[in-house]
Amino acid sequence: MLGTNLKHLEAKGEVEEVLKNDEKVMICCGRMGPMCIPVYGVMENLESRYPKIQFRDMDFDMPVASFIKDLPECSSFMGLPFTVYFKNGTVVKATTSIQNEKQIVDILDEVFKD
Amino acid sequence: MENRDLIIIGAGPAGLSGAICAGYSGFKPLVFEENMPGGLAGEIPVLENYPGIGKGSSGKDLIDRMIEQCKGTAAEIHQFEKVTKLNLEGKEKIIETDKSKYTANAVVIASGRHPSMLGVPGEKEFRGKGVSYCAVCDRVFFKNRKVTVIGEGAHAIEVALYLAESASSTILISLNPRFEAEKILVKRLEEQRINVLTGVKVKEIKGDIKVKSVVLSDKGTSDIREIETDGVFLQLEEKPNSQLARSAGIKVNKKGYIIVDEKGRTNFEGVYAVGDVTDGSVKKVITAVAQAFVAVNDIFEPVIRKK
Ligand SMILES: Cc1cc2nc3c(=O)[nH]c(=O)nc-3n(C[C@H](O)[C@H](O)[C@H](O)COP(=O)(O)OP(=O)(O)OC[C@H]3O[C@@H](n4cnc5c(N)ncnc54)[C@H](O)[C@@H]3O)c2cc1C
Numbered sequence: 001m002l003g004t005n006l007k008h009l010e011a012k013g014e015v016e017e018v019l020k021n022d023e024k025v026m027i028c029c030g031r032m033g034p035m036c037i038p039v040y041g042v043m044e045n046l047e048s049r050y051p052k053i054q055f056r057d058m059d060f061d062m063p064v065a066s067f068i069k070d071l072p073e074c075s076s077f078m079g080l081p082f083t084v085y086f087k088n089g090t091v092v093k094a095t096t097s098i099q100n101e102k103q104i105v106d107i108l109d110e111v112f113k114d
Numbered sequence: 115m116e117n118r119d120l121i122i123i124g125a126g127p128a129g130l131s132g133a134i135c136a137g138y139s140g141f142k143p144l145v146f147e148e149n150m151p152g153g154l155a156g157e158i159p160v161l162e163n164y165p166g167i168g169k170g171s172s173g174k175d176l177i178d179r180m181i182e183q184c185k186g187t188a189a190e191i192h193q194f195e196k197v198t199k200l201n202l203e204g205k206e207k208i209i210e211t212d213k214s215k216y217t218a219n220a221v222v223i224a225s226g227r228h229p230s231m232l233g234v235p236g237e238k239e240f241r242g243k244g245v246s247y248c249a250v251c252d253r254v255f256f257k258n259r260k261v262t263v264i265g266e267g268a269h270a271i272e273v274a275l276y277l278a279e280s281a282s283s284t285i286l287i288s289l290n291p292r293f294e295a296e297k298i299l300v301k302r303l304e305e306q307r308i309n310v311l312t313g314v315k316v317k318e319i320k321g322d323i324k325v326k327s328v329v330l331s332d333k334g335t336s337d338i339r340e341i342e343t344d345g346v347f348l349q350l351e352e353k354p355n356s357q358l359a360r361s362a363g364i365k366v367n368k369k370g371y372i373i374v375d376e377k378g379r380t381n382f383e384g385v386y387a388v389g390d391v392t393d394g395s396v397k398k399v400i401t402a403v404a405q406a407f408v409a410v411n412d413i414f415e416p417v418i419r420k421k
Contacts, residue, residue: 003150032174033251034156037149041194076323078255078345079242097242 002057003032004040006047009058015067019089022054024112029058029068030081035098039081042101050108085111118144120413121209121218123197123358126153128389128402129224130180135410137187139418143410144218145189146211148196152177153226154352154390155399159250159276163296164399172250176399200362202382220413223359223372223380223387224406227352227397232264236319237348244325245346249273256345258282262328264316265349268295271303273349278306285309285341287316287330289350319346354391367393378409386413 001008009015009027018025028043030036043055058065060080068074071091074082079097085107086092092111095103120136122129125147136143145151155161158173167176184191192211201208202221209216229247231237237245246252249263253276261281263274266289278284286303291312293300303310311330317338318329327340354370365373365381371393378386386409389395389402 031251032150033248034149034152034154035248035251037152037156041149044194076243078244078252078324079246080248080251095242097246 002030002040002059004057005044006040006055006057009056010062010064012064012067015058015064018054018056019086023088024053025056025086026053026083026108027056027058027068027086028081028083029060029065031060033080035079036081038098038100039083039104042099042104045101046104046108050112053108053112087111115208115215115217117206117217117219118142119218119417120144120220120222120410121146121207121216122222122224123209124153124224124226124355124389124391125151125191125193126224126226126389126402127155127177127180127399128226128406129153129222130177130184131403131406132222132224132388132410133189133191134180134183134187135407136414137184137189139410139414140188141414142188142190144216145184145191146195146197146209147191147193150193151181151191157248157250158399159272161399173399174250197358200358202362202364202385205384207384220384221386222378222406222409222413223364223385223391224389224402225355225358226390227354229348230350230353232316232348232350234316234318236321236325240319240321240325240346243323244321244344245319245348247348249276249347249349252345252347253277253280256281259344260342261285261345261347262287262341262343263347263349264289264328265347266290266294266351268299270349271295271299273347274308275299275302275306277345277347278308281345283309285311285343287311287314287328289316352390352397356391359387359391371395376408377412378405379412384413 073094077096084094120143122132122145155173196212199210206217257280260283262285264287274286313333314330320327356370372387373393378388388405
């Protein structure tokens with residue numbers, strides 16, 4: 001389990017549930033390493049600013065992570081973390097490796113604009 | 115505004131050691147870390163040269179133990195809280211973060227260093243698609259693949275050795291013709307049959323959806339050649355995180371490292387700097403740890419004596 005203050009996705013059912021029930025979801029799949037931690041930090045900071053978006057993390061080494069790893073959008077990814085943005089259950093953006101707050105905010109504003 | 119006897123900026127090995135030292139002496143230091151504790155130490159694959167640790171431990175293992183030690187004291191760590199401004203003029207120092215404002219009687223700057231970029235075409239495009247800045251994070255994707263490490267010094271060699279354990283072949287492009295690294299590491303490069311290239315300049319990182327090759331030019335002849343690779347790990351010389359200190363009027367050297375005396379004292383009374391961010395330090399965990407203990411002792415010695 002990841003040592004963050006975000007809600008963790010640990011089972012396939014949990015992933016399916018959040019994607020079914022929530023229109024806007026950001027999932028960061030990683031480990032507790034130097035490239036992943038800053039992304040979790042940004043997500044924690046953004047949770048209150050974007051109450052309509054569900055922010056979740058997922059441990060890259062748990063079986064549930066195959067949900068993210070096997071997405072076609074992540075097929076060329078070779079850098080942790082894999083971060084995927086879903087709208088109505090469909091992938092609208094995916095990034096690999098570290099991202100800063102500005103990069104993440106730009107994506108949120110672009111893909112989740114009403 | 116909340117007041118503390120000591121505020122520490124950065125929770126790498128230096129900052130955490132300062133917190134342990136102050137905490138064990140009965141003080142209540144507050145540490146700010148813009149990410150989570152670890153700093154560059156989180157990228158050390160094997161912390162072999164730290165006395166008493168040996169081959170089996172990584173930098174992260176040591177950091178985890180340091181955090182545990184902090185928990186046994188009154189030291190407090192605020193993670194994901196970045197220090198954004200310092201006012202060091204008066205006796206009471208003012209520390210602004212992205213969340214709040216604090217005052218402290220003493221400040222220890224342990225802000226360390228950050229990796230630099232190479233700045234060639236392809237580096238940004240292929241970040242996470244073959245270009246990596248963290249071997250500990252991304253080695254998993256390069257098992258039985260060809261990897262190229264670009265960098266200089268001991269850290270680049272350590273990274274090359276670490277990747278060579280699982281890669282099908284490893285090339286080290288050393289940007290500095292002189293290997294400034296421990297002999298034991300250089301010897302291991304030969305033993306592991308890591309191909310070392312020097313005297314070349316990296317022109318471009320090429321690929322399609324992932325990295326495929328690196329284009330090099332010979333520094334002497336300007337001949338161009340392309341080497342096939344699946345991954346490029348960049349381990350260039352790190353730069354000091356001293357912008358904050360500089361803006362507050364702390365003196366730095368030409369390269370931006372904070373100038374300190376043998377106790378870690380800066381040009382402001384009650385303000386210290388320790389670890390990699392300081393001028394002339396060895397840039398190792400052991401020296402960061404030692405510098406922090408010396409500085410914190412200097413801060414609290416008069417108080418302890420009075421008691
Ligand atoms: C690949 C690699 C291999 C290495 N191998 C070894 C080895 O084998 N042995 C060895 O002894 N050393 C090794 N090192 C060097 C070692 O990691 C450093 O010397 C050590 O981490 C320095 O510690 P520090 O606390 O001074 O700085 P850092 O570890 O850089 O920590 C500084 C911390 O301050 C935080 N920070 C910065 N600015 C702010 C701010 N404004 N507000 C809040 N927080 C802030 C940063 O986020 C960071 O967490 C290696 C380094 C690398 C990259």
